[in-house]
Amino acid sequence: MGANASWIGHDLPPIVRSGVEYFLLSHRGQLYLVPNACPHRGGPLKFGYINEKEQIVCPMHHNAYSIERLIARDTTLRLCVDPS
Numbered sequence: 001m002g003a004n005a006s007w008i009g010h011d012l013p014p015i016v017r018s019g020v021e022y023f024l025l026s027h028r029g030q031l032y033l034v035p036n037a038c039p040h041r042g043g044p045l046k047f048g049y050i051n052e053k054e055q056i057v058c059p060m061h062h063n064a065y066s067i068e069r070l071i072a073r074d075t076t077l078r079l080c081v082d083p084s
């Protein structure tokens with residue numbers, strides 16, 4: 001996998017913060033916590049896949065969401081890997 005390949009932390013345990021469940025997403029070398037709820041009907045995006053257009057495809061009804069748009073939402077948290 002190249003350094004800039006995007007991936008989802010499918011196998012990680014649930015990440016819950018303030019009652020919201022997130023999944024880990026790596027995109028272009030940055031890590032993000034994205035709410036694990038599809039914008040359509042709340043399906044578990046964590047168990048979707050990333051297609052060739054850099055979209056996450058929801059496992060429920062197969063809507064595809066641009067990673068760039070998902071990480072731009074104010075509900076997505078960007079993790080600081082190196083705080084120095």
Ligand code: FES
Pocket residue numbers: 038039040041042043058059060061062063
């Ligand atoms: S819940 Fe994700 S596409 Fe419908």
